Amino acid sequence: MVDAVVERLVKDHFLVVHGDSGSGKSSLIAAGVLPNLEQGVARGGARWRTCSTTPGQDPLWNLARAMAGIHASAPKVSELRSALNFGRDAAVALAKLLRRDTDDHFCILFDQFEELFARGQDSSEAKLVAELLIGLHESRVAGLYAVLTMRSEFLGACARFRGFAEVVNECQYLLPAMDDADLVRAIQEPMTLYGGVVEQDFTEHMIAGSASAQDQLPLIQHGLMHMYCRLPPAGEPSSGGKPTGPRKLSSGPGGCASLGELLSRDADDVADAATKSIAHVPGTSRVVEDIFRALTDVNADGQAIRRPQTLAQLVATTGAEESVVRVVVDAFRAESVSFLRPYGRGQLSLEQRVDIGHEALIRCWRRLAEPIDGWLIREFKNGLVWRSLLVQADSFDKNESSLLSPQATEEREKWLKRRNQAWSERYGGGWARVQKLVEASAQRAAQDRRVQLDLDVKTQTAKVYRIVALAVSLLALGALILAGYAWRARREEQQAYERELEARSAAAAEQKRTEQLVSGLRQLTADTTDNDLRPKLEGLIASSKTGSTPPSSLVPVSDVPSPSPAPVIATAPRLYIHYSVPTQREAALQLGQRMQGKLVGSAPVEVPAARMVKYQGRNELRCFRKIDCKASAELRQQLGAQLKTGVPALADYSASYENSTAMRPGHYELWLTPDAL
Structure with a gap:
């Protein structure tokens, strides 16, 4: 495979190597083709020098800096950058600047070439890069070669630049899938260069653990690095006390069902360690999440992709201190980790770009890739929220009554506390406009709450008044009814009392008259000398004592004086x-x-x-x-x-x-x- 690529490259001076993500494009060129050229294998003793670059945000300056580092006597960066402005003649100008004699050959690797298309077809720098490659293929400039790697789904984007699609059609190389024999060589042979051994059982374990994964080679690479970093140095005593022989990989990583799971677990360990190391700084619990959300994106096809950012951009987007961001980035780009690049321990400048080492991390790290609540989908949803706020802000600019609802206002106020202006630029900016919208909505919501509170108080007060009035009315009605019953009962009792009193008074008066009558009759009986009258008077006296009515013709009762009746007690006192x-x-x-x-x-x-x-x-x-x-x-x-x-x-x-x-x-x-x- 390496020989075939070298042959095509030497023939056409330009080659496009494309394939799926994780198919080994970069590894083939960086670890196979370029070393082969530098070692001069089958090249007739020609002197080959190589360099690598990625387009990034400044593709021409990145290329100029890469070529300036080819050898000590290389031209200055500024000279090389000026030569790149010549369009299709730039290849000839570069060859004159770089070659010292006819034995000098230079090969440039444009890795991750798809980054160039992110700049759009109107980018002058992107056009100049395309013109350089077209001119290199057409002129076949002696001593200058270029190879680029990109994912196959970006082949159609090459048509954005006039003439570039035709060159790509002539010079493309679709990377075939590696068979098991190729994978065995890729796993075992690099170890032999450093005096180590990879045993067959371990090799088979690596292949089996990545067989169904899209990112087979990156996962195998991570698994090898994971195990290699845990081996004791050659010659040092093992746990049994005996000196170890050559470093040997003989058993796979334990506790993981696949290499994707191993990568996810290792990423968790690095994230947890980094978070713990910055825990003393307030508000840093989600810095790792914010950094990786800034470094990833979802393209128009719904695929997760890398989104390189400068260190300064990461500091601004996360809102964290520079020292905190550096600690996290350095933890993920360490030599034994390599989740972020540039790899190594060298201090990054604020203008250096930070990028995810491989998209396998995006697809396999559960915290990042989980489809329901992973960091990537959270960021995607937050972007939708921001764009909806921009639409609402447009309406507010035209009509100040077009505000957020009170519930939406409360939610967005909380949500915006974790966002800043630098973050908003990713989704169209408009930070000040959205802030103005939210503030106006919050003021209206507060005003509505006050009005509603006053209304609630009035409603509650009126309700209390109604209840009190009803209670008083019921009490008054009850009291009136009770008073009516009491008056009626008292009246009836009074009437009964008066009737009884009258009856008793009448009875007493009648008794008194009877007594007076009897007394008068006795007096008449005692005084009379008429023997015929005496029996009649005695009969009347007897009748009066028994309660019989005396004959009125005999006794003129009206002549007997009647005394006034005395009051008597009518009811029990x-x-x-x-x-x-x-x-x-x-x-x-x-x-x-x-x-x-x-x-x-x-x-x-x-x-x-x-x-x-x-x-x-x-x-x-x-x-x-x-x-x-x-x-x-x-x-x-x-x-x-x-x-x-x-x-x-x-x-x-x-x-x-x-x-x-x-x-x-x-x-x-x-x-x-x-x-x-």
Whole structure:
């Protein structure tokens, strides 16, 4: 394969080697073709010098710097850069500057040539590079050769530059897949150059662990480096104490089902170690993620690709300190890691580009490639969010009422805290416009919240007022109903009381008239001398005693004077005893027991309670209704018989309580002085 490429290159002076990502294009040229040329194998002793470059952001300057380092007496970078401005004649100019004699041959490797197409067909530098290669092929300039590597899917992009597609068609070399024999040689032979041995079992393990992967060669390379870095140096004692022989790879990496898993695990280890080393700096927990999100992208076909950035751009995009970014980048480009390039320990300048070593890392590192929540898909989604904000900002510029919703505003404010202006340039810029949109939306949201809060307070207050008004209305209605029932009950009781009082008064009056009649009849009987009249009068007296109605013709009842009826107690009186000193308690209780059940008129007295009160005054019986006050004489007389101080005075409170529903008819209170009992 190397010989075939060398033969084509020498014949056409220009060769395009293309194939899938991970097919070994760069390895074939850098580790096979260029060393073969430098060693002068089958070249008739010709002196070959080689250099390598990538287009990057400054393809012409990168090429000039690479050629200036070919040998000590090479022209200055500025001279070589000026020669590249000659278009298709640049190849002739470069040959004159580089060749010292006819034995000098120079071969330039344009690695990752697809980076040139990222600049677009209007880029003057990209056109000059294409013109240089077209002129090199057409003129077959003696001593100058060029080979470029690129992925096959970019072949169509070569048509962007006039005449370049025709040259590529004549000079392309599609890299065939390596068979097992080629893979065995690629794994075992490099080790022999350094006095080591790769055993067959290990080789088969490497091939099997990468057989189904797109990035077979990069994965095998990483697996070899992983195992080689863990071997003890030749001649040093092993763990058993015996000196080891030549360094030997005899067993595959343990704990991993595939080389892709091994790469992902090693990348995790480097990331964790780097994060731990910068943990003392606040806000650095996601610097590794931010760096790799900046170094990767998704193309129009949905494929993950590399996105080289200068160190200064990484510092600006991540927002981290330069020293922090350097620690992370250096950890991933160390010689035993090589996930980022430029490889090695040399300090990078801020203008040097940092790039992912191979796209196998993008596809195999789970943290980066996980399809649901990997770093790459997160960055892609964030780019969509930013572009949607730019569209909204355009609408806001035209109409200031075109704002974000309150919920979207809150989400975007939090989201923007991890973004900055440098990051936004990746997706079209407009940082100030988006900030203005979000700030205006936040102000409107705050205003809406205040209005809503005021409305909620008013609504709640009105609701409370309605509830209170309803409660008061219900209470008032309940009180009115209860008052109505109480008034009705009191009225009915009062009416019944008055009817009973009238009936008793009428009965008493009738009894009095009967007694007066009997007394008059007795007097007439005693005074009469008429023997015929005497039996009749005695009959009338007997009839009066038995309740019979006397003949009105015999006795002129109307002539008998009728005295005024005396008031009587209509309902059972209730007597509440109030004593004024503690020593009266027993005597007051005994008084209550003696009065309990005594008849006043025809009603028994009830004594519900006796209690002590602070009282200074006279012994008095208090009544609260006029009718009760009129009927209190008999009760006062009975109380007078029980008290040391005689009959208590009557205290009439009917003026204040006549219509009160709190006092039932027949309610009396006995208030006693300390000397009453």
